[in-house]
Amino acid sequence: MKATILKTNNLTKKYSGNAGVKNIHMTLEKGDIYGFIGQNGAGKTTLLRLITSLIHPTNGTLELFGSGEEQDLINARKKIGAMIETPAFFPKMTARENLNYYRIQRGIADENEIERVLKLVNLDATGSKRFNQFSLGMKQRLGLALAIMGDPELLILDEPINGLDPTGMIEFREIISKLNQEKKITILISSHILSELTQIATRYGIIHRGALLKEFTKEELNKNTQGYISMKVSSAVKAGEIIQSTMSTKQFEVHSTEEIRLFDFHKDTSKVIDLLSSNGIKIYSSNEIKINLEDYFISVIDEIA
Secondary structure (H helix, E strand, O other): OOOOOEEEEEEEEEEOOEEEEEEEEEEEEOOOEEEEEEOOOOOOOHHHHHHHHOOOOOEEEEEOEEEEEHHHHHHHHHHHHEOOOOOOOOOOOHHHHHHHHHHHOOOOOOOOHHHHHHOOOOOOOOOOOOOHOOHHHHHHHHHHHHHHHOOOOEEEOOOOOOOOOOOHHHHHHHHHHHHHHHHOEEEEEEEEEEEEHEEEEEEEEEOOOOOEEEEEEEEHHHHHHHEEEEEEEHHHHHHHHHHHHOOOOOOOEEOOOOEEEEEOOOOHHHHHHHHHHOOOOOOOEEEEEEEOOOHHHHHHHHHHH
């Protein structure tokens, strides 16, 4: 059983009577890359700020590394690295000079820590290049380097790939996966670029209008976004009976009186068509339907709404 890194209970933050987040029940387990999904303004940043104690809750509680006691939370946050807002780097300083400033500020004695984190984010060859000469991708990676100084156990990233070009997204994604797999860092990452989250996340949470609607694993997502063949027929009920009895499978769904959805016949659609036709079922159309995280996200919101 995995250890619980983060757990919230009815966590709520109100602003002038309006809830930024409301009654959040969320669980983050050791080793997760938790993809936190929501539209802009849904409450993602508010929740991450609550976790890192940048703001304080109106109601509810949270636990970090198994404890919710005040002193334990203070100590636990020392094991968290975060990139929630753009770090204030000095524009005329190099990557090393900027990180050295924060190393001293944080009381990290080991000067080798700077080289370690720069290498992890592929910025060890920047030399004397100043921060104001960095590309957006380089600035984001320097922010990540700052977040992982001190070797945190939990890394919290708020929209880290926002604004990056495709090459920058790929590079950032590879670094995140490496930190998780090789350094064993648990990661909570928010984004509205859902296609990128599917490349790295192992668990997900959907937030909408301040409420956490659903949590699910990568395996559950794969099941719920499984593509299918939509076949319009003269009688979907009869077609289902024929498929089940003849092909010994239940991997289909009678969606309406004239539509049957097939989930495991992508390479054998012709066999199904031949089978149904030979049993008197008229086939009006057959189309492959693909579902992605964006589709699932919208379906979850529509279902709750």
